[in-house]
Amino acid sequence: MAFRFVHAADIHLDSPLRSLALRNPELADLIGNATRQAFTGIIDLCLAEEVDALFLAGDLYDGDQTSMKTARYFASQLHRLDQAGIQVFIVRGNHDALSRITKELVLPESVKVFSGRAEAIPIEGAAGKPRVVIHGMSFAQPHAPDSLLPRYKPPVEGAVNVGILHTSLAGAPGHDPYAPCSVADLRATDFRYWALGHVHKRFVADGPCTIVMPGNPQGRDINEAGARSVTLGTIADDGSIRIEERYTSVAQFERTVVDASGIAEWRDLIATTAKAMEGTRASVAAGHLVVRLKIVGKTPLAWRMRSDLDLLRADVEHRAAAMGACSVEKLEIECHPSDAPPVxxxxxxxxxxxxxxxxxxxxxxxxxxxxxxxxxxxxxxxxxxxxxxxxxxxxxxxxxxxxxxxxxxxxxxxxxxxxxxxxx
Structure with a gap:
């Protein structure tokens, strides 16, 4: 019998989304709730697939989170897994280290939150399942400038060793260095699977050691555009590991470019923009599309688009609302007038x-x-x-x-x- 798990990270429950709220409070509220809905979807996936365990590789919350309402929601979802006999393994990330909730919340006995010291937990599974040992270590402080790998316990001989680690790896744009390490460092541990968290973009390295950074399950701004996901993993009887990507976005950010070259009539511009949005909407599996539109090209309407930007946005937002489950996050104009006179x-x-x-x-x-x-x-x-x-x-x-x-x-x-x- 195989050992099956779901690996997720960077949930950022009820993230305040201040940057988005500056432009569109309603949209910020939608995305803020979407982080919670995405986590519920992860729990639903665990139950539907009847997995043995859920790995959460850090940043459940978003900094100094003090809302007990968020805490109660999180605990209620883990109780669903407890009732189904599914174990949960959690390492605290840099955001969680700031959170009072992480330290005070009482969770079911089936939930293991790793401490600031490295631990290796053997899985007591049913007969016939491969022997699995889960290794983990949490951030004790919000900063971890040095690698945590040397502090992890060595692999247990004769078992499939799985490590859970919150790390920036070798660094990524927009991410400060946290517990830095390289793919080569991870492979040198002789673990069979590394469940990583911290970087909000999916990364997979196959080989004798499978290394996965699932990214966050719900994008929170246009810089986290595209489908978001978690990993469904299967450890076979022979110790081999197979992984699947499962999409989790409730609302998906996308950039869409609209070519307005040669368009001279306002109604044709709106129709062309709406058609571009419809094409993007059709390609997105998430329940809601959040689109940033960029209109480009040489057109006699270039001047008017800029002078009547509020009217253009109202027309475009009306078409998005009529389409359903679509919001315009921002409208950018990079057009030039085709009738501009020479200097x-x-x-x-x-x-x-x-x-x-x-x-x-x-x-x-x-x-x-x-x-x-x-x-x-x-x-x-x-x-x-x-x-x-x-x-x-x-x-x-x-x-x-x-x-x-x-x-x-x-x-x-x-x-x-x-x-x-x-x-x-």
Missing amino acids: SSGDPIAELRRLIESEIVRSDAFQREALEIGEELRGQLPQECRHLLGADEAGLKDFVLSLAQDGADDVLARLHAQAKAGEG
Whole structure:
């Protein structure tokens, strides 16, 4: 008989989603609830597949979580597994180390929360199942700058050794280093499976040692776009391991590019945008699509799109609502006017564009001052929002200059609209 398990990580239950809430409180509420719904789906999967165990590789909560309502929900879901005879093995991640709930919550006896010292727990399974030993170690503090691997217990001879570890591996964009280690380091342990957590993007390394970072089961912003999942694993009688990816997203973020080249009528623009959203919606298995739209191309409507952005967004959101289970997270305009006059024509708006692009935005003085403003703004944002302005100084500079260019385009669009109205 095989030993079967589900491996999940980075649940971030009831994550506050402050960055999304700044733009769209209703959407933030949808995604905040989706993290809980996704976890319920994970429990449902365990029950439906009749697995032996659930591995949770850290970050159940989202920092200094103090809501006992969240705690009661989490405990109630684990009680469902306890009643079905399914064991749960949990390591605390960096976010969990901050949480008072993690330390005080009373859970069923079938739930093992690993301490800050390495432990190896043999599974007392039914006769005929492979002998499995679960190794784990939790974060005692929110920071772990050094590898935890040297502190894990050695593999138990004659057993299938499974390790649960919260780690940033060799590092990933947007993630600080936590308990860093390499794939080679993990393979050198002679464990058969490593259940990892921390990085919110799926990663799998096959071989004698199967290494899986499942990613988070529910994306929380556009930087976590795409399908989200957990891993269903099977350890066969001979010790071989087979894994399957199971999708868990309740709401899925996606980026969609709309080519508006040559479109001259507003209704055709809305129809083209709606068709692009419908195509994305058809490709998404999750119950709800959260889409970021980028409209590109040369079109006579480029000026109007910028000057009437609020109207364009209202029209697009209306079509998304009519489609059902679809929300527009953001609307970006990267169009250029197909009827823009050459600079040499003497058109004042064209001349102003040339001055802004060549002599203002690209000047050292402007870039220096803009960067200072950006750094000041980033320092005033909550920690979880700061990455929105770039991961480093170069990223911040690119973001600020892009913002300046967008602002210039918006001003020019309004001047163009006023000029057209004056001609009428």
